[in-house]
Amino acid sequence: MNRTITLRDVATRADVHPSTASRALNERTRTLVNAVTVARVLKAASDLGYQPNALAQGLKVNRTMTIGMLVPDLTNPLFPPIVRGIEDRLTEAGCTLLLANTDNAEEKERAILEVMARRRVDGLIVATAQREHPMLTRMLRSDYPVVLVNRTADEPPLPSVSGDxxxxxxxxxxxxxxxxxxxxxxxxxxxxxxxxxxxxxxxxxxxxxxxxxxxxxxxxxxxxxxxxxxxxxxxxxxxxxxxxxxxxxxxxxxxxxxxxxxxxxxxxxxxxxxxxxxxxxxxxxxxxxxxxxxxxPHYDIGVKAAELILAEIEDPGTGGMSLRLPPELRVRGSTAPPAA
The missing domain is CATH 3.40.50.2300 (Response regulator)
Structure with missing residues (x-):
């Protein structure tokens, strides 16, 4: 069996101290390291096939490095690109997405939210919210990071990302x-x-x-x-x-x-x-x-939603904004002047 590649191996390949390698590999501390050194460490990690220990990273900061997401209907074609954008951005940050389908059923949604909380996900991205959502209100009262995607809520007011x-x-x-x-x-x-x-x-x-x-x-x-x-x-x-x-x-x-x-x-x-x-x-x-x-732009909406939840987790309150991304009209054959 091949030996597991460690952080020290990456540091040795990049000719830096292990603590420097750790900061360069961590998205939250990468700016503390010289850009040339960061590039060298990232290349060394890629060349060696280094996989960071997400559990160990999470223990250091009391996190599970997981984000939960609820969608109302996975068969709706608009959700896959949103999910892909979220997942791609979370992967860059060393986090894993846990995805659940609610079927627009209130009881199922409540049960899933409770399971997510028990699993101690670091935050939630929700695409199923009604305009008034008591369950989300309770989660906010417990200071749980929540971001809405492709939806907004009247009560409670929550960070959200959607099209305009x-x-x-x-x-x-x-x-x-x-x-x-x-x-x-x-x-x-x-x-x-x-x-x-x-x-x-x-x-x-x-x-x-x-x-x-x-x-x-x-x-x-x-x-x-x-x-x-x-x-x-x-x-x-x-x-x-x-x-x-x-x-x-x-x-x-x-x-x-x-x-x-x-x-x-x-x-x-x-x-x-x-x-x-x-x-x-x-x-x-x-x-x-x-x-x-x-x-x-559903993929971009997903990326922005992931960035908002990461900001909320890192510094509660800083991600509390609503983003509206601009749409475009694609004119095709289903529209024409009215018949005379």
């Missing part, structure tokens, strides 16, 4: 308005979570800003951000028999539900109705027709 929904919905509404659409429907998400409420409120604001009429019959609140919820929502919208030429969907899966109903009812996209999605998840360019969507 107000700007994103504005991109969608202004795009449709520029094509000549005036009767624009909105398949909104649930108002119990920040993404549903914020996008809906932004839709109303941008419609007013573009001097477009808001017809209550053209607004349907979907039960969740899923394809089936989009099916039910679009059916309900069509059954109201209110005229419209375009739809701003709460997300791409809701938009995909619109595609299903349109196919069933002989509605042509974009000839009869234009549709804009939100998130620009993988394969939206493979829809028939390809979906115009607001792209959110």
């Amino acid at each position: 929904d107000h700007v994103g919905i504005g991109l969608a509404v202004r795009h449709l308005a520029s094509l000549g659409h005036r009767r624009i429907a909105h398949l909104a998400g649930p108002r119990s979570v920040s993404t549903g409420l914020n996008r809906h409120q932004s839709f109303l604001t941008w419609m007013d800003g573009c001097d477009l009429p808001v017809d209550p019959d053209l607004i349907v609140f979907c039960s969740w951000f899923t394809q089936q919820a989009g099916v039910m929502g679009f059916r309900a919208l069509l059954d109201r028999n209110a005229a419209f030429t375009a739809v701003v969907a709460a997300n791409d899966l809701v938009a995909l539900g619109c595609y299903d109903v349109a196919a069933d009812r002989g509605i042509r996209i974009p000839d009869d109705v234009s549709i804009v999605g939100y998130n620009d998840i993988p394969f939206t360019d493979r829809f028939a027709p390809p979906l115009t969507s607001v792209r959110i």
Whole structure:
């Protein structure tokens, strides 16, 4: 069996004292070491295949070097790039991500949070929060580091990272308005979570800003951000028999539900109705027709969420901010001027 490579081996290869090698390898103390020396130590560690002892490192600072993360639905394609960004950044910091799926079930979420606490994870990244979340309130009272990702909360106020929904919905509404659409429907998400409420409120604001009429019959609140919820929502919208030429969907899966109903009812996209999605998840360019969507930088959101939780753990209170990353509009074949 090959001998385990130690910190002393790395120090010897880099021709530095072991304490210097330790500081150079530790992200929190790396700035105390000359940049040339840091580079030499990192190269030596890479050449030797050195793997730091995370348990020993954690014992030194009374940490487990693990971060818990809760997501509502791992089958939703928007979460994998967020998780990847979080994991990549935490790995750089010598931490491990423990990922749990809650299925949007309150009891399951509560049980998972309790298990995470018992395992003494150093902090939590949560993507499942309702706008008011009593469990998170209790964790904050115990000074537990928590960061929200792709969500915000009214109570308690928490550090969070998400896309700028107000700007994103504005991109969608202004795009449709520029094509000549005036009767624009909105398949909104649930108002119990920040993404549903914020996008809906932004839709109303941008419609007013573009001097477009808001017809209550053209607004349907979907039960969740899923394809089936989009099916039910679009059916309900069509059954109201209110005229419209375009739809701003709460997300791409809701938009995909619109595609299903349109196919069933002989509605042509974009000839009869234009549709804009939100998130620009993988394969939206493979829809028939390809979906115009607001792209959110999910990987970058994950990286920033990891940086916030690391800051909160290192110095409580310093990471307590809300970050909104800018979106982009990806125009594809699902939008066109309204039929004359």
